[in-house]
Amino acid sequence: MTSQIPSINIDPAPRTNPRFIGARRSLLPAREWITAQGPLGAALAIVGLTGMLIMRFGQIEIDPAVSPAILDTATWDAERAWRTICSVGEPYWCSARQALTSGCALPAHESCTVFRGSYARHGQSVFFLVQLPDSQCVFVEIAAECGSNCLGKPLQMVCIGGVIILAMYGADSITIGRYVSCLRPDKGPTAMGGVPRLGIGSRMTTAVWPGVWRAMDRCGFCANAIQNSVRELNLLVDVLAARPARNNYLYGFGALEEGHTGSTFEGLWVAGVIEALKTDTHPKYGADADHITVRRGPDGINRAKSVIDAARNYTFFTLDVSDIVDYGAEACFSADARGLVHKYSQALDVVDELSTHINRLKGDVAFDLELSIDECPGDVDAFACLTTEIELTFLALELRRRGIGITHIAPNVGIVKGQDYAGLGVLPRLENRIKGLCDAASEHGVMLDFHSGDDLRSDVRQVIGRATKGWNHFKLSPSLQIIFAEALYDLHPERFEVWWHDTLEYARREASAGSEFAAQCLRLYEDGGDRAPSPRHTVFHHYCFASVGKRDANGQFVHRERFYDLPVGFYREYHDRIELFLCEVAQDVLCDAGGLG
Numbered sequence: 001m002t003s004q005i006p007s008i009n010i011d012p013a014p015r016t017n018p019r020f021i022g023a024r025r026s027l028l029p030a031r032e033w034i035t036a037q038g039p040l041g042a043a044l045a046i047v048g049l050t051g052m053l054i055m056r057f058g059q060i061e062i063d064p065a066v067s068p069a070i071l072d073t074a075t076w077d078a079e080r081a082w083r084t085i086c087s088v089g090e091p092y093w094c095s096a097r098q099a100l101t102s103g104c105a106l107p108a109h110e111s112c113t114v115f116r117g118s119y120a121r122h123g124q125s126v127f128f129l130v131q132l133p134d135s136q137c138v139f140v141e142i143a144a145e146c147g148s149n150c151l152g153k154p155l156q157m158v159c160i161g162g163v164i165i166l167a168m169y170g171a172d173s174i175t176i177g178r179y180v181s182c183l184r185p186d187k188g189p190t191a192m193g194g195v196p197r198l199g200i201g202s203r204m205t206t207a208v209w210p211g212v213w214r215a216m217d218r219c220g221f222c223a224n225a226i227q228n229s230v231r232e233l234n235l236l237v238d239v240l241a242a243r244p245a246r247n248n249y250l251y252g253f254g255a256l257e258e259g260h261t262g263s264t265f266e267g268l269w270v271a272g273v274i275e276a277l278k279t280d281t282h283p284k285y286g287a288d289a290d291h292i293t294v295r296r297g298p299d300g301i302n303r304a305k306s307v308i309d310a311a312r313n314y315t316f317f318t319l320d321v322s323d324i325v326d327y328g329a330e331a332c333f334s335a336d337a338r339g340l341v342h343k344y345s346q347a348l349d350v351v352d353e354l355s356t357h358i359n360r361l362k363g364d365v366a367f368d369l370e371l372s373i374d375e376c377p378g379d380v381d382a383f384a385c386l387t388t389e390i391e392l393t394f395l396a397l398e399l400r401r402r403g404i405g406i407t408h409i410a411p412n413v414g415i416v417k418g419q420d421y422a423g424l425g426v427l428p429r430l431e432n433r434i435k436g437l438c439d440a441a442s443e444h445g446v447m448l449d450f451h452s453g454d455d456l457r458s459d460v461r462q463v464i465g466r467a468t469k470g471w472n473h474f475k476l477s478p479s480l481q482i483i484f485a486e487a488l489y490d491l492h493p494e495r496f497e498v499w500w501h502d503t504l505e506y507a508r509r510e511a512s513a514g515s516e517f518a519a520q521c522l523r524l525y526e527d528g529g530d531r532a533p534s535p536r537h538t539v540f541h542h543y544c545f546a547s548v549g550k551r552d553a554n555g556q557f558v559h560r561e562r563f564y565d566l567p568v569g570f571y572r573e574y575h576d577r578i579e580l581f582l583c584e585v586a587q588d589v590l591c592d593a594g595g596l597g
């Protein structure tokens with residue numbers, strides 16, 4: 001079939017993006033193309049045992065088909081993609097175009113899946129996203145005569161049926177950005193300012209999004225459906241250079257490697273927007289670069305800036321300056337402005353500098369900006385971290401005075417994970433506290449954000465919903481991974497056991513290194529009657545996250561592919577559970593806003 005369609009190599013001018021200047025874009029194999037996008041070193045494409053293409057970057061290998069959300073492109077072998085596109089043949093492309101423009105059912109083809117959800121028209125051209133059997137995605141344009149140039153120059157194009165042109169574009173971050181800004185703005189992530197929403201952590205990336213879209217559609221809520229923090233994500237450049245993960249020590253918990261999902265900021269955005277283009281529904285969603293933590297010391301702010309650079313396409317930036325807030329100052333309990341200035345002056349200088357940095361990167365593209373002070377440094381008494389109404393008002397006013405366009409603040413409201421609030425009789429007090437904070441914030445047009453909502457029971461979530469009248473932002477993350485583990489345990493227990501053993505090993509290592517919490521979790525398991533591996537055990541609940549993106553001493557992922565090569569039926573079950581869970585949460589926290597459909 002390939003020979004029936006003559007291939008025309010085009011020689012496009014370098015893109016205007018400085019990263020592409022000097023880069024040849026004409027049918028570059030992915031390795032050169034990816035190399036051209038950054039200082040990634042030489043990458044080699046090799047065919048693995050399964051016949052799938054594996055990308056090798058120096059000493060590490062990635063099979064993007066089963067290790068998604070790492071590379072900042074969904075097209076990693078453009079040559080192979082083009083061969084497949086050509087092999088599909090002219091009659092199919094013509095009938096697909098016909099089906100899209102007339103709204104009829106799309107014809108099926110064994111070598112490609114066309115997504116109606118991505119369909120766009122521009123001038124005489126029809127555009128859509130296509131997935132190929134090797135899991136790569138590309139954009140296809142079918143154009144009469146000269147075509148449209150809103151995606152830049154195609155990687156390949158060919159004449160079909162006389163004057164009709166079939167063109168293929170790589171689904172890389174720049175082209176995806178053009179697609180959702182120029183062709184389908186309704187399908188891209190957007191800043192939503194004061195729109196109540198869930199923040200849905202994407203630890204399981206492509207495995208979770210179909211369930212998220214379904215929940216958003218069925219229950220009619222908005223969400224930052226692309227969301228992970230600095231702890232959960234890597235920078236692409238670090239993964240490809242096989243740099244070891246940065247290690248944090250979480251007070252009481254133990255050592256914690258950054259980037260534990262294995263995904264990168266760049267790759268998560270690419271994979272998430274591609275999934276939004278695939279769905280037939282119309283999610284209103286954003287992308288949150290969560291908990292961009294600024295540590296004390298000279299490197300803190302530079303690291304935060306490189307995270308922001310990697311997350312430049314995101315629409316929501318959460319700045320966590322807890323580490324710089326001066327809790328030690330005697331001022332911290334004080335209600336007077338002078339005390340608060342002292343407590344926050346250095347932290348606000350940092351917020352100022354980072355917000356200027358984001359503004360420079362985003363130009364005239366709107367973004368949401370959150371200040372998060374919800375977490376208490378390990379060496380500070382938890383009570384000293386509770387945010388007061390006066391403090392919140394001070395922050396809102398001071399941020400405005402400095403010209404910083406803050407949209408959200410995550411206060412510390414004293415929620416402790418796993419605590420039985422009803423039993424303690426503290427729910428009414430919690431509700432009052434949140435109501436006061438919400439009134440203070442909304443007076444200045446700032447929305448409250450509630451983090452770590454995962455372990456909160458329905459009655460506590462309803463307290464948040466009532467106290468804010470549904471006008472809030474509510475973040476989740478680990479629970480969607482736990483639900484994955486539960487589905488895995490039910491459907492593929494042998495696969496779950498690998499995860500279980502790795503988790504136990506991690507907890508035991510931290511316990512022997514002195515973590516009292518790890519030791520306590522292990523005692524609960526070992527002294528309990530039920531020793532069978534299960535996601536119900538507390539030790540799994542707290543220590544399972546690290547396995548997914550775990551890398552060995554050479555920077556190679558150890559387990560990641562095992563989470564993405566399961567049978568289709570497993571993912572269907574997972575999506576059902578996700579949909580159920582998210583609708584329940586949305587009902588509890590957003591119901592009063594009337595934002596639910």
Ligand SMILES: [Zn+2]
Pocket residue numbers: 291372374375410451452
């Ligand atoms: Zn937080």
